Amino acid sequence: MSLIIGHARTAAARLLRRSPASILLRRDSPEAPALGRRPVRRMGTARVGESVSTAYEECSDQVLDFPGGKVSFIPEMRFLSESLGERIGCYRVLDDNGQTVSGSTFHEVSKEVAMKMYRHMVTLQVMDTILYEAQRQGRISFYVTSTGEEAINIASAAALSNEDLVFPQYREPGVLLWRGFTLQEIANQCFGNKEDYGKGRQMPIHYGSKKLNYFTVSSPIGTQLPQAVGAAYSLKMDGKNACAVTYFGDGGTSQGDFHAALNFAAVMEAPVIFFCRNNGWAISTPTTEQFRSDGVVIRGQAYGIRSIRVDGNDALAVYSAIHAAREMAVGETRPILVEALTYRVGHHSTSDDSTKYRPIDEIEHWKSARDPISRYRKWIQRNGWWCDAAESELRNSVRKELLQAIQVAERVQKPPLEELFKDVYDVVPSNLKEQEKLLLQSVKKHPGDYPADVPV
Amino acid sequence: MGCGASRLEPGEDIPPGLLPFRRRLQELKRSRTEESRRRRRERKDSIVSTTELLRPEERDADDFETTEEEISRAVAEKMTVRDALNSAIDEEMAADPKVFLMGEEVGEYQGAYKVSRGLLDKYGPERVRDTPITEAGFTGIGVGAAYYGLKPVVEFMTFNFSMQAIDQIINSAAKSNYMSGGQISVPIVFRGPNGAAAGVAAQHSHCYAAWYASCPGLKVLSPYSSEDARGMLKAAIRDPDPVIFLENEILYGESFPVSADVLDSNFCLPIGKAMIEREGKHVTITAFSKMVGYALKAAEILSKDGISAEIINLRSIRPLDRDTINASVRKTNRLVTVEEGFPQHGVGAEICAVVVEESFEYLDAPVERIAGADVPMPYAPNLERLAVPQVEDIVRAAKRACYRSVPMAAAA
Numbered sequence A: 001m002s003l004i005i006g007h008a009r010t011a012a013a014r015l016l017r018r019s020p021a022s023i024l025l026r027r028d029s030p031e032a033p034a035l036g037r038r039p040v041r042r043m044g045t046a047r048v049g050e051s052v053s054t055a056y057e058e059c060s061d062q063v064l065d066f067p068g069g070k071v072s073f074i075p076e077m078r079f080l081s082e083s084l085g086e087r088i089g090c091y092r093v094l095d096d097n098g099q100t101v102s103g104s105t106f107h108e109v110s111k112e113v114a115m116k117m118y119r120h121m122v123t124l125q126v127m128d129t130i131l132y133e134a135q136r137q138g139r140i141s142f143y144v145t146s147t148g149e150e151a152i153n154i155a156s157a158a159a160l161s162n163e164d165l166v167f168p169q170y171r172e173p174g175v176l177l178w179r180g181f182t183l184q185e186i187a188n189q190c191f192g193n194k195e196d197y198g199k200g201r202q203m204p205i206h207y208g209s210k211k212l213n214y215f216t217v218s219s220p221i222g223t224q225l226p227q228a229v230g231a232a233y234s235l236k237m238d239g240k241n242a243c244a245v246t247y248f249g250d251g252g253t254s255q256g257d258f259h260a261a262l263n264f265a266a267v268m269e270a271p272v273i274f275f276c277r278n279n280g281w282a283i284s285t286p287t288t289e290q291f292r293s294d295g296v297v298i299r300g301q302a303y304g305i306r307s308i309r310v311d312g313n314d315a316l317a318v319y320s321a322i323h324a325a326r327e328m329a330v331g332e333t334r335p336i337l338v339e340a341l342t343y344r345v346g347h348h349s350t351s352d353d354s355t356k357y358r359p360i361d362e363i364e365h366w367k368s369a370r371d372p373i374s375r376y377r378k379w380i381q382r383n384g385w386w387c388d389a390a391e392s393e394l395r396n397s398v399r400k401e402l403l404q405a406i407q408v409a410e411r412v413q414k415p416p417l418e419e420l421f422k423d424v425y426d427v428v429p430s431n432l433k434e435q436e437k438l439l440l441q442s443v444k445k446h447p448g449d450y451p452a453d454v455p456v
Numbered sequence B: 001m002g003c004g005a006s007r008l009e010p011g012e013d014i015p016p017g018l019l020p021f022r023r024r025l026q027e028l029k030r031s032r033t034e035e036s037r038r039r040r041r042e043r044k045d046s047i048v049s050t051t052e053l054l055r056p057e058e059r060d061a062d063d064f065e066t067t068e069e070e071i072s073r074a075v076a077e078k079m080t081v082r083d084a085l086n087s088a089i090d091e092e093m094a095a096d097p098k099v100f101l102m103g104e105e106v107g108e109y110q111g112a113y114k115v116s117r118g119l120l121d122k123y124g125p126e127r128v129r130d131t132p133i134t135e136a137g138f139t140g141i142g143v144g145a146a147y148y149g150l151k152p153v154v155e156f157m158t159f160n161f162s163m164q165a166i167d168q169i170i171n172s173a174a175k176s177n178y179m180s181g182g183q184i185s186v187p188i189v190f191r192g193p194n195g196a197a198a199g200v201a202a203q204h205s206h207c208y209a210a211w212y213a214s215c216p217g218l219k220v221l222s223p224y225s226s227e228d229a230r231g232m233l234k235a236a237i238r239d240p241d242p243v244i245f246l247e248n249e250i251l252y253g254e255s256f257p258v259s260a261d262v263l264d265s266n267f268c269l270p271i272g273k274a275m276i277e278r279e280g281k282h283v284t285i286t287a288f289s290k291m292v293g294y295a296l297k298a299a300e301i302l303s304k305d306g307i308s309a310e311i312i313n314l315r316s317i318r319p320l321d322r323d324t325i326n327a328s329v330r331k332t333n334r335l336v337t338v339e340e341g342f343p344q345h346g347v348g349a350e351i352c353a354v355v356v357e358e359s360f361e362y363l364d365a366p367v368e369r370i371a372g373a374d375v376p377m378p379y380a381p382n383l384e385r386l387a388v389p390q391v392e393d394i395v396r397a398a399k400r401a402c403y404r405s406v407p408m409a410a411a412a
């Protein structure tokens, strides 16, 4: 199928060079489009064709007909400014008191969805507190919290379809929770036991679930972005009614992969949502040392991508923005860039102490005055959907469930010896079989030299 | 190898890690000079030593003996590998304004593993540059800076992330001098932790020694002790060619005894020379980085069974010190290679070839190759332990090598 597309495209390009009119004809001709369900539009080129044809006719001194459209000539030597002067506005629905901002447009959420969102935000918060503590007690080697970014996690997940493919960075486990990943599954991964879907091969917090369309977290920053574009392209080829969604931090936007991904997504008209969590920090690097543009949202335009900036601590704004972004991405097969402004309230990870490089007041301010969960809670409480008793019951039950899950995860056997050699390839090759055999023999012969917790 | 004199004089700009050592040394020097003055007076020798530092070659033989002894007493002091690296960068930055440090978190944060502690304060943000998260970008910037006269020291948070920048390292840094007919040298150092730490799985545990060592144009060093770290990093920074400097996270906090010579700002180790950490007669064990420590432990255990192992700390993976390896094998007739990386096309494979090529007829047993399992690093601690070499593996391999042909216990 991809071959045919390639062919159609070069043929179209050739036609364009010869006669702009013929390509318009060709676009409408029956044999041209129809890839999967939706006809795939190759308009980038065709539109150019149209504009070129009129430009040729006018053939004026004031206008240059150039690929991409008409460019007018101007007498002044004018450099584009490095900034717009005013920063791009940030879409918000709920104010700090959890009241909807008058005049705000947003996508209605049913009580049921709204409550599910709240429960999941709280679950994520409680989970972070407990697992962070578990790392501190030396029960797991590493952990990363999403504290302060609960609305981003949950509200974006709620606005997506479970068919949408998620390519996470690492601070988005809430998306998985939303899709039904259980606390037991979370604990199994963090403890690397034999129930972990990754068979104890990845570091804690590198969750993944094929069933839930959540690609396994990968450590190197930024690599998930072009991968999401590739996956989106595949969805488009298959005519699926879904998009790819990739999450990344402000730091991630410095990688070449970010730029390649945005550019390719635009050119390939891939149905992908780029979700940047601009939380102000990349470990100890503040965004002022990461980039000098007006954040991330502004860059979408340069690549020809529709973009929005949203208050990341406002669950309703995130929900609405992602809802709309998804409609456009899937309905019009195009990429969308979303920049959510937020703050990394926790330390970067359990290997970090962020009070060494940022003021405690700043952390406290975002933790209390700007907490996304309490803001959203005010809103649901104002709607009469929630009360204090329900709150403490929810927190207690999540706590209990997770502590129980941790106990179970700790007791489950570690992966057996044979798992060391499986899955390096689809089929275990002979050299690895040999290594496994030798290792087994050696463990049996010298049991004292090996750990006791290796089921053989 | 460029090992020019550093301009750092004793007493000025001493890196924080070195202060206690320096103080001890100065005290020692004072008493030493008094002592030698007294003896010279007795000998009616009018020459008063002007040696500023305790450099053996500049002392007369009489002084040498006593001070050597005193020094070894004084330097029952220890230094961590972290401080050794820190002081090496510090001294080279102080000595040469062209040297600068660049990488993620090297400045404000003092380095992801605190190797650059104190350097931002001392040299300012122009010479200790925090970068955005763009390995390909800052590696390219480093290479360009090196083309035009600067001497960048580029830190990767881990060498795993150097993979993002591999094209700049291989196709530009390693080849430019050759391609330009020797007109464009690339005096750059890429450094950071390499290989397995603990509990950080596949994407943070890969050993890249064999990868980089297979590329002409690069020099590849991998220190074990604090002495290695100081001497080799200083050599790397002074070297006119691109050097890959592979550290190990676990070793950063480990302390090693250091002598006065090692603490001298002129101290520098030659690139391409291995170090015999322990002499032995029955089996040669080669290792680098963390595995040297394991090999030394194994040698200790083997000695109880009457096997005397010679431990070679490779220090330099490229160039590889073929002479030292071959000389040792010709003496012991048995070889065990140890590395944490993967077996296929590994450092051990290369050493094996070197020995087969040059000392085949001296071998009394097949070469034993200890390497990491041929799988990406798992996270689960039990599997992780099985995936990397352990001291016991080395002990058993050495015994296999020794008992295989002429059984030594019987022969002895």
Ligand SMILES: Cc1ncc(C[n+]2csc(CCOP(=O)(O)OP(=O)(O)O)c2C)c(N)n1
Binding pocket: A171, A219, A220, A221, A248, A249, A250, A251, A252, A253, A277, A279, A281, A282, A283, A344, A348, B104, B133, B135, B157, B161, B164
């Ligand atoms: C290629 C690569 N370089 C460096 C790192 C080390 N690292 C891990 S997280 C991180 C900061 C990422 O910041 P950001 O993208 O803003 O995400 P946040 O942690 O703020 O959510 C860095 C530098 C890495 N994982 N991968």
Ligand SMILES: [Mg+2]
Binding pocket: A249, A250, A251, A277, A278, A279, A280, A281, A282, A283, A344
């Ligand atoms: Mg960030």
